[in-house]
Amino acid sequence: MLKPNFKEAKKRTKEDIKVLRNEYVIPEDMKNFGLNKKYYIKTYGCQMNEHDSEMMSAILEDMKYIKTDDYEDADLIILNTCAIRENAHNKTFGMLGRIKHLKQTKKNLMVGLAGCMSQEESVVDEIINKYKWMDFVFGTHNIHKLPFILKQHDKTNELEVNVWSNEGNVIEGVPSKRNSKYKAWVNIMYGCDKFCTYCIVPYTRGKQRSRMPEDIINEVKELIKNGYKEVTLLGQNVNAYGKDFKNLNYNMENLLEDVAKTGIERIRFVTSHPWDFTDKMIDIIAKYDNICNYIHLPVQSGSSRILKLMGRRYTKESYLDLYKKIREKVKGCSITTDIIVGFPGETKQDFKDTLSLIEECKFDSAFTFIYSPREGTPAAKMPDNISKEEKEQRLYKLNEMINKYSKKINDKMVGKVVKVLLENISEKDSSMLAGYTDTMKLVNVKADKKYIGKIVNVKITDAKTWSLDGELYE
Ligand code: SAH
Ligand code: SF4
Ligand code: F3S
Numbered sequence: 129m130l131k132p133n134f135k136e137a138k139k140r141t142k143e144d145i146k147v148l149r150n151e152y153v154i155p156e157d158m159k160n161f162g163l164n165k166k167y168y169i170k171t172y173g174c175q176m177n178e179h180d181s182e183m184m185s186a187i188l189e190d191m192k193y194i195k196t197d198d199y200e201d202a203d204l205i206i207l208n209t210c211a212i213r214e215n216a217h218n219k220t221f222g223m224l225g226r227i228k229h230l231k232q233t234k235k236n237l238m239v240g241l242a243g244c245m246s247q248e249e250s251v252v253d254e255i256i257n258k259y260k261w262m263d264f265v266f267g268t269h270n271i272h273k274l275p276f277i278l279k280q281h282d283k284t285n286e287l288e289v290n291v292w293s294n295e296g297n298v299i300e301g302v303p304s305k306r307n308s309k310y311k312a313w314v315n316i317m318y319g320c321d322k323f324c325t326y327c328i329v330p331y332t333r334g335k336q337r338s339r340m341p342e343d344i345i346n347e348v349k350e351l352i353k354n355g356y357k358e359v360t361l362l363g364q365n366v367n368a369y370g371k372d373f374k375n376l377n378y379n380m381e382n383l384l385e386d387v388a389k390t391g392i393e394r395i396r397f398v399t400s401h402p403w404d405f406t407d408k409m410i411d412i413i414a415k416y417d418n419i420c421n422y423i424h425l426p427v428q429s430g431s432s433r434i435l436k437l438m439g440r441r442y443t444k445e446s447y448l449d450l451y452k453k454i455r456e457k458v459k460g461c462s463i464t465t466d467i468i469v470g471f472p473g474e475t476k477q478d479f480k481d482t483l484s485l486i487e488e489c490k491f492d493s494a495f496t497f498i499y500s501p502r503e504g505t506p507a508a509k510m511p512d513n514i515s516k517e518e519k520e521q522r523l524y525k526l527n528e529m530i531n532k533y534s535k536k537i538n539d540k541m542v543g544k545v546v547k548v549l550l551e552n553i554s555e556k557d558s559s560m561l562a563g564y565t566d567t568m569k570l571v572n573v574k575a576d577k578k579y580i581g582k583i584v585n586v587k588i589t590d591a592k593t594w595s596l597d598g599e600l601y602e
Contacts, residue, residue: 136293162193168202173210179313186303209245213500240264244332267291296334317363325506358394367404388416426466430485431478462492462567470519472510538591
């Protein structure tokens, strides 16, 4: 049994990051392990987790498993979990309750926990003490070892816990079974060293480590060959890409430019930390048409006092300077953000400062959250004397203001012709297709299915707060 260890997970040493290329292997006796069996993966959390699930899918399919979208029909269930806020925890444990019932009637069902919650000591202790009926737990660092974890469980038939808490290496050569045929996630870096005081990610994902440029570029070229139209470069802090290289002088500016030169039709990247955003990066985004005019730029708070307590290393003023620079140089760029309300000690004035920043920025949209204390992080020890009601009121007020600007910005798009990558049938109306503009606006379009996977011109006919309606414009 290898349990997670927060003390180890917190450590950052000077040790070199290794790029390991031959770590993914399937033992001979596991190659048909999934024959005539089905797997189901439930994914919680961010895009990185979604992409990790795509890798787990490919690994399982390499062992002959077949995918099912119905967990009651599965022989193997994996919950790929998120630890960012308490409600992410609750969802997972709720799902485990339902699966326990299923397991009582289906003795051969195997159930595993993966993802960021697996990296938490308290979660794994709870599994060991109260969820002994589960079969295996693995973490974010050893996804490629899934065949061995299943093998070990098969041998002992006991709960197999195998979670690594090291800083981490870069593992190349793990296959992925992508959910979309047109849009692909591409990891450019793993982990995070920013240690914002509220955040659990640096503990669950390890040290910041960038993939080698040629591995990223080759992956993008391969995607183009396979008909992909859009890539999203993934990392917790993509702007810090390359800062961990010891013998290579190559950063996000270089990478963006090289990915743009591959000719892929659309490039997105998430997430940008305001701290590492350079002027040169802005120029490159403005220069290349295939780098989307869309930047997710989490601000977290509009109060410089709270930003300092959060360890974000920028002020309200420096954020605004960057924001204005982007707006000025990247014409027609849409900018979205993340905001936390109710951080320990956030006063009415601090919250007003956040509202005034929203007034000034008029974001295209925002993800907003009530602060959730995470065990083991510095903010969890800060005195928090704001009531739950007060936090909920602040969130409500904030959302009202955010939504007002989203709607206003969308209203202005009515009558305009924009390019949309049509991805699938619309969730709201099965006679329509849905897709995104390069500025990341969701558009529902009256169009025939033959347009799925194509970038088409669409005339916007109606605007809502979170989406637009449109018709083909030929
Ligand atoms: N790396 C990204 C954020 C990843 S987490 C960045 O630095 O911008 C996504 C969002 O979850 C964060 O931007 C933050 O707004 C929110 N978040 C993170 N920890 C949280 C916590 N403890 N409580 C509430 N929201 C949190
Ligand atoms: Fe978390 Fe901060 Fe790292 Fe983002 S930059 S993942 S908020 S520690
Ligand atoms: Fe959640 Fe882990 Fe992503 S905590 S947000 S799944 S990095």
